[in-house]
Amino acid sequence: MAAQPRKDFEVAIVGGGVCGLTCAVALQKAGVSVRLFEAAPAFGEIGAGIGVGPNAVRVLKDIGVLDTILQKTGEGDLRARGFIYRPGVGEHRAVYTTPVNESEDRGIGMHRAVFLDALVSVVDPTVSHFNKRCVSVTESPANPDRVLLSFLDGTTHETDVVLGADGIKSSVRKYVLGGTEDRLAFSNTVAYRALIPYAALKAAGFKTGLVEAPVCFLGPSKHLIVFPIKNDEIVNVVAFSARYDIPIGAVKLPDGAAWVEQVSREEVKREYEGWGPDVSILIDNMPEKPSKWSIHVVHPPLESYVKDRVALLGDAAHGMLPHLGAGAGQGIEDAYLLARLLSHPQTHTDNIKDVLQVYSQVRKPRAQMVWDRSYRNGRVYDGNGPHGTDWDHIGEDIEGMFHSVWRHDPNRDFEAAVQSLRERGAFPQINGPVSV
Ligand SMILES: Cc1cc2nc3c(=O)[nH]c(=O)nc-3n(C[C@H](O)[C@H](O)[C@H](O)COP(=O)(O)OP(=O)(O)OC[C@H]3O[C@@H](n4cnc5c(N)ncnc54)[C@H](O)[C@@H]3O)c2cc1C
Missing domain, CATH: 3.30.9.30 (D-Amino Acid Oxidase; Chain A, domain 2)
Known part of the structure; x- marks a missing residue:
């Protein structure tokens, strides 16, 4: 993404996991003023692996972090990685292999902590604030067009836009839902x-x-x-x-x-x-x-990922079962669209609410499709799909599932969102150079 001139608004991200950090990197590279508030005393991930599919790899490449990730993880290069399925009971003969296209379906499997470290290494350290557990999100009492974040340590931060990337137990989601409900x-x-x-x-x-x-x-x-x-x-x-x-x-x-x-x-x-x-x-x-x-x-799914000047991304918006290895990937797609829209030359403080609404309108159907298919895939793997435990035919239930996640170009989300913003009149049709 090309760097844009400075904006007339600031962004605060709550939560520095994979999705919050990806968003911070993308916004920072695009020249948007951003601060990140993380509850923990330092960035950190659990001791486990994570698979990132080709759809998310496209984002990581576009925001300029893929080479750093490959270098730090020691994974060498991307790989076309279709699963081989084997019954767990008995001699484990192969019953199905996800077909892959060597050039299109290249993803990466890596240690989560190393992935996070690679993202951290490209974030400006001055934008990150630790030990900042967000406990409430409210309209600013001084200015209804600003948002006030309150933290457990008694401090507050006022800003123009809040992005809630605070994971499955999200506190920001409560604000978006407008009450005590949490959909958890x-x-x-x-x-x-x-x-x-x-x-x-x-x-x-x-x-x-x-x-x-x-x-x-x-x-x-x-x-x-x-x-x-x-x-x-x-x-x-x-x-x-x-x-x-x-x-x-x-x-x-x-x-x-x-x-x-x-x-x-x-x-x-x-x-x-x-x-x-x-x-x-x-x-x-x-x-x-x-x-x-x-x-x-x-669950049940949110009606919208957005309220006013506050938007959710990653697990905060659509925490899902991991049976397509796609939860983080969906959050990475969210982060990309948010960063591209917020850094668009025609995005200003006056049309931020429209921009965020359109972000939700574009991302929700896609992320929910992945949520639904992840749930369905788990059932299939566990002998509860259309073919039950008839493992020899299980491939018929799995076919196409991964491709619907992997073969998505996140640029298409951006193009659809800009089109929608033009149709609403939030982005005027401009002939010639665009002013900020
Ligand atoms: C068993 C399992 C396997 C998985 N495998 C894969 C896989 O292979 N591929 C894949 O794409 N996905 C996978 N997932 C899903 C993936 O782990 C999540 O979708 C992803 O971690 C979500 O990232 P996030 O940044 O939204 O949230 P998180 O990673 O949960 O990060 C949230 C961050 O916000 C901070 N935070 C929380 N509350 C607050 C607060 N109130 N204030 C400030 N900060 C706060 C937390 O400390 C944390 O740093 C798997 C999940 C599971 C359970």
């Missing part, structure tokens, strides 16, 4: 996560190839996603277990219950008792205390 729902799915040295698996007799493609081991109400990171030295394992007899949101975790906890390896062993040889090796080689995630989602 337990998905009835838990995930056990671990990183395991590939050499240890091989030494234990693990036979399934992981380098050529990530693997999904399928089974009734459970599946495992397995892919190598760090130049194939480490294997990222996520073992899911779900209940399908309970509607999403019908059960709430008890108040104060941890969403992420350390559990015993024995618990995971019990969950996958009787599964095939390579699944057993994976679990035997997990650390003694793998982490267990009770996955929450935003």
Whole structure:
């Protein structure tokens, strides 16, 4: 994105995870004044892997961070990464491989912390403020066209535009929803996560190839996603277990219950008792205390990601199940559209509300499509799709799912948004040079 002259407004981002940081990088590169407020004492990510699909890779390249990411992660280059599906029980024969186009479908699998570090390394350190847990968002008492952020430490910050990238438990979402409602729902799915040295698996007799493609081991109400990171030295394992007899949101975790906890390896062993040889090796080689995630989602979907001068992005807007490895990617697409629209030469403080409304109008159908398909894909992997546990035909249920996420050009969102802003009259048709 080309740098634009300075704007007559300032932006504050709440939350410095992958999506908030991507947005900060993109805004900063485009010359928009931005500050970022993070609750934690420093930027940080969990010890796990993450897959970023070609759609999000296009954004990372366009905002100029892809080379830094590849360099820092040591991943070398992008790879066309279609999953190989194997029943988890029995001998794990391959039953389906996601078809990939070598030039179009190139993504990256990496360590989350290293990905975050790469983004941090390109953000101007003076824009980031730590230990700033946002507790409320209100209209500024002094000026109804400004927004007041209040933090747990008693301080406040007044600004023109707020972008809520504060994750699934978002405090900014409460403002957008206009009350005490939070649309936060337990998905009835838990995930056990671990990183395991590939050499240890091989030494234990693990036979399934992981380098050529990530693997999904399928089974009734459970599946495992397995892919190598760090130049194939480490294997990222996520073992899911779900209940399908309970509607999403019908059960709430008890108040104060941890969403992420350390559990015993024995618990995971019990969950996958009787599964095939390579699944057993994976679990035997997990650390003694793998982490267990009770996955929450935003449900029912928000009517809008925007209220007035406040917009949501990433999990705050559309936290979803991870069964297409696409949640962060959707947040990265959000961040890109926001940054391109806010830095557009015709965006001013007077038309900000229209610009944000159009951001929501363009992004919501796409992110919700990915939400719905992620949910559906989980059911398919767990033997609850159209073909049930008929694994030989499971490919018919999976076909096209990833392509609908990956083969999206985020530039199209921008073009559609500008078109819509012109139709509303928020961006006048101008012949000749555009003034700011
Ligand atoms: C098991 C699992 C596997 C996944 N695998 C993938 C994958 O392979 N690919 C993929 O694309 N996605 C994946 N996802 C989804 C992905 O992790 C999320 O979509 C992504 O991390 C969301 O990023 P975010 O920046 O919106 O939120 P977060 O990463 O949650 O960041 C939010 C930030 O805001 C801060 N914050 C929170 N509250 C406040 C506050 N009140 N004030 C200030 N700061 C605050 C937090 O400290 C944090 O830094 C997976 C998810 C799970 C559970």
